Amino acid sequence: MTEFDEQLLEGMRKGRHIVVFTGAGASAESGIPTFRDRQSGLWQKFDAAELATPGAFRADPSLVWGWYESRRRAVRCAQPNGAHEAIAQMARHVPRLTLITQNVDDLHERAGSRDVLHLHGELAHPYCEGCRRRHDFQEQTPPDACQTGRIEPPRCATCGGRIRPGVVWFGESLPGAVWQASCEAARQAHVFLCIGTSSVVQPAASLTGLAIEAGAMTVQINPNPTSMDGDVRFTYRGPAGMLLPQLIEQAWPSN
Ligand code: BV8
Ligand code: ZN
Numbered sequence: 353m354t355e356f357d358e359q360l361l362e363g364m365r366k367g368r369h370i371v372v373f374t375g376a377g378a379s380a381e382s383g384i385p386t387f388r389d390r391q392s393g394l395w396q397k398f399d400a401a402e403l404a405t406p407g408a409f410r411a412d413p414s415l416v417w418g419w420y421e422s423r424r425r426a427v428r429c430a431q432p433n434g435a436h437e438a439i440a441q442m443a444r445h446v447p448r449l450t451l452i453t454q455n456v457d458d459l460h461e462r463a464g465s466r467d468v469l470h471l472h473g474e475l476a477h478p479y480c481e482g483c484r485r486r487h488d489f490q491e492q493t494p495p496d497a498c499q500t501g502r503i504e505p506p507r508c509a510t511c512g513g514r515i516r517p518g519v520v521w522f523g524e525s526l527p528g529a530v531w532q533a534s535c536e537a538a539r540q541a542h543v544f545l546c547i548g549t550s551s552v553v554q555p556a557a558s559l560t561g562l563a564i565e566a567g568a569m570t571v572q573i574n575p576n577p578t579s580m581d582g583d584v585r586f587t588y589r590g591p592a593g594m595l596l597p598q599l600i601e602q603a604w605p606s607n
């Protein structure tokens with residue numbers, strides 16, 4: 353059992369605005385590979401960052417669409433873990449909680465979190481390259497791309513344009529309104545929790561620095577060292593699915 357610092361627990365009980373910033377590590381215990389993990393199946397010879405680009409989609413739309421469909425399938429087969437549940441529970445204890453995620457899965461929403469700020473888009477919301485209309489998936493469970501690895505992207509029912517994954521690729525800008533809201537929240541945070549991110553991807557990773565500059569009490573939960581270790585006030589080494597429920601229990605004891 354991790355003993356969290358009493359000043360942190362006090363800060364969480366008194367903080368009027370808590371900001372939670374999550375990365376791929378928050379979904380790791382749900383079985384969703386992080387970007388640091390090696391790819392599996394047909395994509396093991398690719399680095400995720402190579403596939404998550406406009407150029408990769410232009411060069412081989414079926415390979416990239418197949419990769420996203422296999423990830424969408426993995427998310428549909430996964431369940432939210434203790435980290436997602438603890439964050440949803442935290443919102444019930446504090447006057448205001450802003451959840452900002454780099455993740456493209458919907459596990460925060462399925463754990464009960466609302467108004468999630470998805471900095472890098474969402475797997476569930478692909479759209480047409482031509483008219484940008486949102487594409488609704490017909491089938492419930494995505495096709496299993498593990499055999500072929502390739503799936504032809506669907507066509508837009510309205511203009512016939514090619515449908516693309518609803519995510520922000522490397523080299524693409526983050527959605528303006530989401531980015532603005534995230535920066536504002538980071539600047540107003542009383543407590544800023546950085547959960548399961550390597551803090552490598554920019555400009556997302558700069559949110560923690562904004563919170564530090566604005567005087568927030570900053571906390572990091574990650575089993576591994578990150579570039580933010582020397583900057584945040586508290587770092588707890590371990591899996592978020594185990595540590596976050598303990599943090600909630602110590603901040604707001606249920607008995
Ligand atoms: C942009 C969607 C510019 C796709 C993703 C400086 C400023 C601006 C840009 C840049 C810059 N420097 C470099 C850039 C370019 C680039 C970038 O950051 N490159 C990196 C590689 C250096 N940034 C961009 O291109 C961004 N765009 O800035 O546009 C621009 C400006 C104006 C006009 C035009 C353009 C866009 C970046 C968005 C990329 N898309 N996702 C998809 O998912 O397929 S990012 C992708 O990486 C995921 O979202 C993922 O979340 C993220 C990786 O970060 P993490 O979440 O941290 O995941 P990671 O695997 O790295 O780490 C996991 C961590 O979890 C580890 O630390 C591990 O220890 C920990 N962990 C493991 N298990 C657990 C755990 N923690 C807790 N519990 C556990 N159980
Ligand atoms: Zn269209």
